[in-house]
Amino acid sequence: GENVEQHPSTLSVQEGDSAVIKCTYSDSASNYFPWYKQELGKGPQLIIDIRSNVGEKKDQRIAVTLNKTAKHFSLHITETQPEDSAVYFCAASKEYGNKLVFGAGTILRVKS
Amino acid sequence: ETGVTQSPTHLIKTRGQQVTLRCSSQSGHNTVSWYQQALGQGPQFIFQYYREEENGRGNFPPRFSGLQFPNYSSELNVNALELDDSALYLCASSLGTGNSPLHFGNGTRLTVT
Numbered sequence: 001g002e003n004v005e006q007h008p009s010t011l012s013v014q015e016g017d018s019a020v021i022k023c024t025y026s027d028s029a030s031n032y033f034p035w036y037k038q039e040l041g042k043g044p045q046l047i048i049d050i051r052s053n054v055g056e057k058k059d060q061r062i063a064v065t066l067n068k069t070a071k072h073f074s075l076h077i078t079e080t081q082p083e084d085s086a087v088y089f090c091a092a093s094k095e096y097g098n099k100l101v102f103g104a105g106t107i108l109r110v111k112s
Numbered sequence: 113e114t115g116v117t118q119s120p121t122h123l124i125k126t127r128g129q130q131v132t133l134r135c136s137s138q139s140g141h142n143t144v145s146w147y148q149q150a151l152g153q154g155p156q157f158i159f160q161y162y163r164e165e166e167n168g169r170g171n172f173p174p175r176f177s178g179l180q181f182p183n184y185s186s187e188l189n190v191n192a193l194e195l196d197d198s199a200l201y202l203c204a205s206s207l208g209t210g211n212s213p214l215h216f217g218n219g220t221r222l223t224v225t
Contacts, residue, residue, distance in 0.1 A: 006154075034213060043116075043202050043216035044155065089154050095210035099145075099168055102154030 002027040004092050006103030013080050015112045023090035023103050024072040030092040033066060033073045034100065038087045047088075048075070051096065080110045114139045116205050116217035124223045125193050133188045133220045135203030143167075143209055144186040146178060149200040149219070161186055162209050190222075198224045 003026040013019050025033075031052035036044035050057045050064045050073065057064050061080075066073040077084055087107050091100040117136045125131050137144050143162045147155035157170035161180035175191040184205070190197055200221050204214040 004154075036216075041218070043204075043218045046213050046215065049213055091154075097206045097213045098210050099157050099160065099170070100147075100155075100214065101157070104154050105152075 002030060002092055002094075002101040004090060004101050004103040006090050006106055008106060009104065010107045010109070012109045012111060015080060015082060015110055017080055019075075019077045019080050019084070019108055019110075021075045021088055021090070021106045021108070022072060023074070023092075024070075025092040025101075026071065027092070027094070028068075028071065029094050030101075032093045032096045033064070034091050034097075035062075035064060035075050036089045036091065036102075038089065038105075044089060077108075080108075082110050082112045084108060085110045116141075116203055116215055118201075118203050118217040118220050120220060121218070122221045122223075124225065127193055127195060127224055129193050130189065130191045131193060131222060133190075133201050133203075133222070135186045135188070135205075135217060137184045137186070137203075137205035138215050141205035141207050141212075141215070142184050143206045144180055144184065145204045145206070145214060146186070146188045147202040147204065147216075148172075149202055151199070155202055158188070160209070167209060193224045195224050198222060 034049035063076045090103045145160040146158040149155040159169040200219040202219045204216045
């Protein structure tokens with residue numbers, strides 16, 4: 001089955017700097033790659049997603065890139081703010097929105 | 113638009129007992145998925161319900177079962193609770209299967225002692 005690895009496990013950045021989180025997946029049939037943000041005491045919140053027919057997607061300060069050949073995808077957050085501090089999860093699946101396989105998460109700390 | 117709601121928020125049970133967790137899907141969503149999130153880990157897919165039937169299951173034993181009702185709400189039942197069942201149980205809803213992203217509720221924190 002699918003296996004998703006996520007790095008780094010923790011990331012500390014200074015406010016205003018950029019943060020990059022990387023994930024690799026094992027199943028070449030996966031074609032949907034969402035990113036979720038989870039704050040303490042809350043459920044995961046979808047922040048951006050990408051499907052395999054697109055190499056890059058951007059939404060304001062957040063962007064995701066996908067390299068299907070290498071089977072890896074990355075989350076880029078620019079101009080980080082203290083409210084970006086949270087746990088971020090990548091995921092992969094063979095169907096849009098179905099049966100997601102998650103990475104282990106990255107704790108992002110933005111220092112002001 | 114009403115988001116995904118789950119109840120209860122917290123629950124403490126004893127090993128061997130049974131538990132039922134409840135979920136109301138986001139307005140307009142007809143598909144419900146359940147995930148288990150152990151402390152410090154990513155969520156793991158348990159199963160999905162669509163049109164009141166199980167539509168896919170992850171690597172969980174049969175003592176994990178579910179239901180979906182005509183109003184699209186759902187229940188997760190766990191029998192013969194084990195200590196390792198202690199986790200955050202997340203419900204997520206979507207429109208159809210393979211048609212829209214998943215939106216999660218805030219989960220039920222289950223502690224088994």
